[in-house]
Amino acid sequence: MEHRTLTLETLPGAPVEVPYATVTGRAGAGPRLTAIAGVHGGEYTGMAALLRLVQQLDADRLRGSLTVVPVLNQPAFWSRSAFVVPADGKNLNRCFPGDPAGSYTDVLAHELFEAFIRPADVLLDLHAGDLPEALEPFCLYEESPVEDRARELALAYGTGHVVRQSRAARTVGGSTSAAAADIGVPAITAEIGANGICDEASVAGHLQGVHNVLATLGMLPADVAVPVAPPVEHDGWAWLRTPVRGFWQASVAVGAAVRTGDVLGVVLDPWGAELHRVEAPTDGCPLFLTTSPAVVEDGLLLGLARS
Numbered sequence: 001m002e003h004r005t006l007t008l009e010t011l012p013g014a015p016v017e018v019p020y021a022t023v024t025g026r027a028g029a030g031p032r033l034t035a036i037a038g039v040h041g042g043e044y045t046g047m048a049a050l051l052r053l054v055q056q057l058d059a060d061r062l063r064g065s066l067t068v069v070p071v072l073n074q075p076a077f078w079s080r081s082a083f084v085v086p087a088d089g090k091n092l093n094r095c096f097p098g099d100p101a102g103s104y105t106d107v108l109a110h111e112l113f114e115a116f117i118r119p120a121d122v123l124l125d126l127h128a129g130d131l132p133e134a135l136e137p138f139c140l141y142e143e144s145p146v147e148d149r150a151r152e153l154a155l156a157y158g159t160g161h162v163v164r165q166s167r168a169a170r171t172v173g174g175s176t177s178a179a180a181a182d183i184g185v186p187a188i189t190a191e192i193g194a195n196g197i198c199d200e201a202s203v204a205g206h207l208q209g210v211h212n213v214l215a216t217l218g219m220l221p222a223d224v225a226v227p228v229a230p231p232v233e234h235d236g237w238a239w240l241r242t243p244v245r246g247f248w249q250a251s252v253a254v255g256a257a258v259r260t261g262d263v264l265g266v267v268l269d270p271w272g273a274e275l276h277r278v279e280a281p282t283d284g285c286p287l288f289l290t291t292s293p294a295v296v297e298d299g300l301l302l303g304l305a306r307s
């Protein structure tokens, strides 16, 4: 693959350099796929998987073209910042497609969206549980005119759970996959790994997932894929937040089956008394969970995929 660097000069402060790699396959025509990781700075498994992909990809077997960005959010990566960009405290994955007249992260999102997402035919965005976050592997796609294609890729990736997010019930706006869906680019967000740990099984899971997608799209021969069991499909989810600052103690694990009304955890005051009890508003499965006890008012506690 050809090594390149996108230099962003429009941001305040020193220019941000984003290393990436491109290749045009020599096996024939096909889609333009962009694979990114590191939208969040402490989610390392997808970054490691894409570094391996850059090293291993055989252009003689590839149809179409591939752009690979192992560490998209350079400011968050180098500062080891979970979820947010230090310059303005914004979450990059709430800012797409960006705003050239906005604050630091809005401008960053705009530049990255125009460079890597708008030109793509398909987008893969690799995530994991960030530093304070447990996670059960899942893929997410958005309601859109191109959602059938996105669902097909999500089912092929190899995670045990797939969540469809409807427009009306979007838990958050401004994610890569939502902004891509809005311009007609089929996209999935793939999540494997937890707590900022770059473990081999999760890295290998992401790398295999990317290969499964490339085979599904006909960009690589079918022999690079492995068969996967049909995942559990969820129609949206509930993201549970705490109304008060406190010491969070979860009482469920990711991947567990929970019923409406089950106690999922408590938020305690500085002396250990219960301030807030978190109950499941729906039957479902927690796919991500804040593991740090330090939660501030309106802080996200867990994501409960509906079942």
Ligand SMILES: [Zn+2]
Binding pocket: 039, 040, 043, 127, 128, 130
């Ligand atoms: Zn993430």
